[in-house]
Amino acid sequence: MPSSDAAATSPLLQTLLNHVQLLDPVTWLGPWQCFCCGVLATGLRLSDLTLLDGVKFFLACGLIGPLLTGFSQSINDYFDRHLDAINDPERPIPSGRISLSAARANFTLTGLLALGNMSLLYVITGSLLILILGIAGLFLAYAYSAPGFRLKENGWLGTTSVGIGYCLVPWLLAAHLFSREPGFPSFHLALGVVNALVAMGLITMNDFKSIEGDRKNNLRTLPVLYGERGAMLIAFAEINLAQVIFVITCLLFGYVTIGWLGIAFFVPQLVQQVQLYRAPNDSRLLESIGRNAAGRSLVSQSQSGAHPGFIRFLVGSNLLTVTALTAVSIVHGYWH
Structure with a gap:
């Protein structure tokens, strides 16, 4: 009987793991987070769920995570293989674990599955907006990396496309699939923009590693255009603008308590930003993550070595996520 170690290193399993790594599952978490918060913000309760809602939720999670985001990561690895050879040689393509033809097959199949998924959602819902949002997300994922567009070569266009594709599209998809109101109410548009701005700040910080x-x-x-600290200030401005829009939205819609809660979360976020600006390469937090097996699975050594402060910024900026989750919970009466 083969041992578990032998099974773990079998060629077929290793090939599968390499293809999954090309889709970069860790990156699915952000879009999933936006989608789930968007579903909560519609006021949908467990008691209101139907079988159709369950099917829509399952398909949408597959579309947003493994397919749209996975396609974005896979095609980015393919067209950035020369950059990864410098910045992240452990990735599947520069390390030689996946051939170029296999990488092309990876993002082609993922893109086709994304089209099939959004088409199925269209058939189920009868809404053309589902196709429009899905195709917009797929196009932005392609245009970010592919020659002819290469939005990532322009810092402003690149971060904006990521913010829209990774956060605004999932939030609006959730609002459209599960809201009992037609179209996109202004509340959902505002919170979608909030999440897009957060993503723009995070991708700016992520660019430090390369x-x-x-x-x-x-x-x-x-970071190339404005230097490390200049880019930090831009990222901080985007994150802080998002928090301001969030607070103003809550106050305009009459959620005064939640607005004050947003302000309360804003204070430690500012403190963390000041600390990061003063010591951007403080690696103490990252080292503590690296000592943990789960942490090592989420953060590659090349990423951690290039810019340790990114991890601290990621943790600090997620205070906004706590604010959003708390807000939608209180707004719709999940807490009594």
Whole structure:
């Protein structure tokens, strides 16, 4: 009987794991988070769920995570293989664990499955907006990396496309699939924009890890254009603008208590930003993550070595997520 170690290193399983790594499952969490918050914000309760709602939720989670986001990561790895050879040589393509033809097959199949998924959602709901949102997300994922567009070569266009594709599209998809109101109420539009701005700040910080390769290849990311601290200030401004819009939205819709809660969460976020700006390469938090097996699975050594402060910023900015989850819970009476 083969041992578990032998099974774990079998060629078929290793090939499958390499293809999954190309889809970068960790990156699915952000879009899923936006989608789930968007569902909560519609006021949908467990007692109101129908079998159709369950099917829509399952299909939408597959579309947003493994398919749209996975397609984005896979095609980005393919067209950025020369950059990854410098910035992240452990990735499947530069390390030689996946051939170029296999990588093309990966993102082609993922893109086709995304089209099939959104078409099925269209058949179930009869809403053309589902197709429009899905195709918009797929196009942005392609345009971000592919030649002819290469939005990522412009720091402003690249971060904006990520914010829209990873956060605004999932939130609006949730609002359209589960809201009992037609179209997109202004409340959902505002919170979708809030999440998009957060994503723009995070992707700006994430670009620090590849700043060396980006400079060599003349990519005009924000850290390359404005330097480390200049790009930090841009990221902080985007995150803080998101928090301001969130608070104003709550106050305009009459949720005064939640608005004050947003302000309360804003304070530690500002403190964390000041600390990061003063010591951007403080690696103490990252080292504590690296000592944990789960942490090592989420953060590659090349990422951690390039810009340790990104992890601290990610943790600090997620205070906004706590605010959003708390807000939609109180708004719709999940807490009594």
